[in-house]
Amino acid sequence: MKLLSVVGARPQFVKLAPIARAAAEAGVEHIIVHTGQHYDPLLSDVFFEELSIPAPTVHLGVGSGSHGVQTGAMLGALDAVLTEHNPDWVLVYGDTNSTVAAALSAVKLHYKVAHLEAGLRSFNRRMPEEHNRVLTDHAADLLLPPTEVALAHLTAEGLADRSIVVGDVMADVLYQVRDAAAGGPSQLLESLSLEHGGFYLATLHRADNTDDPARLAEIVDSLSSLDRPVVLLAHPRLIAKAAEFGIDLATGTLIPHQPLGYSELIAAVMASAGVVTDSGGLQKEAFLLRVPCTTVRTETEWVETIDLGWNVLATSREQIAAGVTRPWPAATDAAPYGDGHAATRVIAALLQH
Ligand code: UD1
Structure with missing residues (x-):
């Protein structure tokens, strides 16, 4: 399997780290595309170095801009990158402008796209992240919610048959x-x-x-x-x-x-x-x-x-x-974000679909 991950902002590099590791362990070919949404070394390079993430195969260098300018620049550049690499799966992460750009580019070119951290909702329609995550969930072929609550949101939107709860990859890294x-x-x-x-x-x-x-x-x-x-x-x-x-x-x-x-x-x-x-x-x-x-x-x-x-x-x-x-709350053993092995489940789900 050839997997192509698209990332661009700081939290996505953190989520990419366990995915890159699990992909390597499973012998999956992994192309990493960095959109350049975050470019300051303290928001980008330090995470690649510290979390031992392979250097991006492609860096789009898009940088900052208004939502339309930034997302549009990514879309235009991603079309050519996806076509060149011809992946079996495009994996998009979270809720940033890089996420929605990659999902749109992939689905329109008929590449299968999976959304990691699907199903989260704030129900606040003024947030750019809410637009990005709703649009990405409805464009994607495979939805990978981190929690049962996220799955319930996808079910309410008619997307349950494309959804698999995998746990939260941020717990893996942590x-x-x-x-x-x-x-x-x-x-x-x-x-x-x-x-x-x-x-x-x-x-x-x-x-x-x-x-x-x-x-x-x-x-x-x-x-x-x-x-x-x-x-x-x-x-x-x-x-x-x-x-x-x-x-x-x-x-x-x-x-x-x-x-x-x-x-x-x-x-x-x-x-x-x-x-x-x-x-x-x-x-x-x-x-x-x-x-x-x-x-x-x-x-x-x-x-x-x-x-x-x-x-x-x-x-x-x-x-x-x-x-x-406020006083500290009572201790709890609850583990709503999974057992720290979400990334392995993500790769298994991609291999099976
Ligand atoms: C983005 C995501 C947000 C995520 C956050 C993580 C969107 C819409 N928002 O927000 O969901 O929680 O990343 O940090 O995708 N800037 C720099 N250097 C950089 C990057 C940004 O100086 O490397 C400055 C620029 O002035 C830029 C501003 O920060 O205009 C905002 O950056 P942007 O990427 O648009 O959104 P974030 O606020 O970082």
Whole structure:
């Protein structure tokens, strides 16, 4: 079998790592196409190096732009790449513009396309990720939801006969690095002279939060007045928008910091007193590491983290302050994101179909 993966943004490189490993173990020929949606070394190269992902076979170098410009540039370039490599399966990951571009290009050229992380829904039709995931699910030939909840969404949309629950590949990666990350001292703690458990870890990058000046000012104000230091791992979009709106990120308890590589991020989550984020991946990583999360959104796709008490939604200053200081939830053995072997199931499903 010849498999062609299309990735472009940071969380997709993390998901690609276990897929690349499982494909190699199964003797599957694997072409990796990087769209170039994320191009800063800290958002891209570090993940390939650290997670031992083979270098992309093709790099489209598309870069940033409006949704239409970025997605259109990918579509145009992908047509030629897919035709040249003629894969048995095109695998697309998650919910970014790279995902929907690859799914559209593949389905129109009659290449079979599989969607990893299918069936997630926020039911918020203002989110670009929601457009991307709904369109991709309905275009794809094989849907690989991570959870039973995601399968239920696909069933409600008439897509159950194309769907197989495989578990979550982000759990695969996390379980592989967790023990090593727990053993070593966190460079972040050392460089910022922070104590284990003495700080919160925050990230913010969703357009809903970053692109509205009043909204961004309120969140920065909330994060800068908490009861502990808050290390803010700042995505380039956040830095650009804060500068544009004249909002100072280095204020009060807030400590802006560049994004971290994967194992350093996991070590930092484990050392923190809690996570404040609008990232989907980080909500899940906090849950899998059993660190409480406060999610700066009005809804989440990862509802299991809320139901099990490890995540709360918070948008106002009061809700964020209450979220980070709430008591830690009861311990749980629940494993809604699978057993850490999702990637093997993905490759098996592709080989069988
Ligand atoms: C994208 C995904 C989002 C995902 C996130 C992970 C879409 C619509 N959004 O959001 O679902 O959660 O990736 O991080 O696909 N920029 C840089 N350097 C880079 C990349 C981006 O400076 O390497 C800046 C540019 O100003 C760019 C902005 O960040 O315009 C936004 O980048 P973009 O790729 O459009 O979306 P993300 O916000 O990263």
